[in-house]
Amino acid sequence: MNSVETEGRTVDDAVAAALTQLQVERDRVEIEIITQASKGFLGIGGKKARVRVSLRTPTVQHAEAPSSGGRRRDTPRMPESRTPEPRMLTPRAPERVPEPRMPTQRAPERIPEPRMPAPRAPEPRMPVSRVPEASLPVESFEAPPFHPEQGEKASEILQEILRHMEADASVALDQRSNEVLLTLTGKDSAALIGRNGQILDALEYVLNRIVTRSEESDAHLTLDAEGYRERRRKNLENLALRLGERAKRRKRPVALSLLSPRDRRVIHLTLEGDPLISTRSMGRGYFRRLYIVPEEGPRRERSRGGPRMLSGDA
Amino acid sequence: MKDLVSYLAKSLVNHPDEVEVKEIQGETAAILELRVAKDDLGRIIGKQGRTAKSIRTLLNAVASRTNRKVVLEIVEEK
Secondary structure (H helix, E strand, O other), X not given: OOEEEEEEOOHHHHHHHHXXXXXXXXXXXXXXXXXXXXXXXXXXXXXXXXXXXXXXXXXXXXXXXXXXXXXXXXXXXXXXXXXXXXXXXXXXXXXXXXXOOOOOOOOHHHOOOXXXXXXXXXXXXXXXXXHHHXXXXXXXXXXXXXXHHHHHHHHHHHHHHHHHOOOOOEEEEEEOOOOEEEEEEOOOOOOOOOHHHHHHHHXXXXXXXXXXXXXXXXXXXXXXXXXXXXXXXXXXXXXXXXHHHHHHHHOOOEEOOOOXXXXXXXXXXXXXXXXXXXXXXXXXXXXXXXXXXXXXOHHHOOOOOOOOOOOOOO | OHHHXXXXXXXXXXXXXXXXXXXXXXXXXXXXXXXXXXXHHHHHHOHHHHHHHHHHHHHHHHHHHOOOOEEEEEEOOO
16 A cells, blocks of 8 residues: 555654655655654653655645645744743744745754745845955945934933833933934943843834834934943954854854844954955845855856855865 | 833824723733724834834833733734
8 A cells, every 4th residue: 555654753753764665755645643752751651653654646736735744843943942032921922933935944054055045136146256245235234314303302212211111221312423322321221231132122123113103214223231232243243253264164154043134234244354255144034144155265266156055065 | 011012102103092001910911902093003013023022022121120921912903
């Protein structure tokens, strides 16, 4: 019969075993889970996962294996655990729902060829040539000009928010030609940074939203407390340099963990001057991720070819 | 905390007078129900839910300082 029953430590293992037996790909079969694996207690009394895998009739080729339990299991193994989360009960908001097409990136450091999850027009074509790199519109960094009264207004709104938060902190406004810097001082200023600057970022974001009242423009004004932004920048620079060295040593792209646009920018700028590596961001929205890519050595100049990095080729 | 949400919401939307926040005290956590005008929903949620997320972050910051728990529900009117 075109059907086998297998066991494994996990459903995935069981399915894999079955596929080897049947010598087919996963998209050609129907998978039925008979028992889910259970861990048992202290390694005793665990149950193995049991599945029945049957060949699908080749006449009707479903584009998608509908609900193969096995497949579903390995999709959402996203960098969830690496995402800094506050200790408190942050309701996992629906915005976190992974975009469906993300490749399963388990260990970002090892990804040899950054696949484009959703190819957008500009990125995939990025030339490897060295010259235009600095001018690559990787992200739009520059904020449009900011009106002086907006700074005052922002400062007032921030104070109002702080009052509602019952936080003991005051706001210093530093308005320069095209940037507005608000600094928190006072007893609670350190507490308002939050883990990984979370609270600071949230305040800043909401403030920008209120002041500009537009969805499109981003980050006009910067909010800082206790020199956090500067500290963070230094850390990121160190990280960039370290991972840059690693990329050169391994002759492979190195992926960074998920960073905010602002943080990615620091990495881009730090490594901009290094001719041996380049940086690019791939992925979309929340999942946008930065890669440090080693350039090919001068002895093996290639006239064409995009960001293609087969292992052993570089 | 109710005031905070109410203030933030009113500052973000186009129809501040339609902002409504209701606090429901649960056993372990308080639930804040936020209602806004239908066409303001996007402003509250934001691109990729960023605004909503930020509001929640601020809310949690306040709540955790006083050892409370709070959940923000953005209620969509039918």
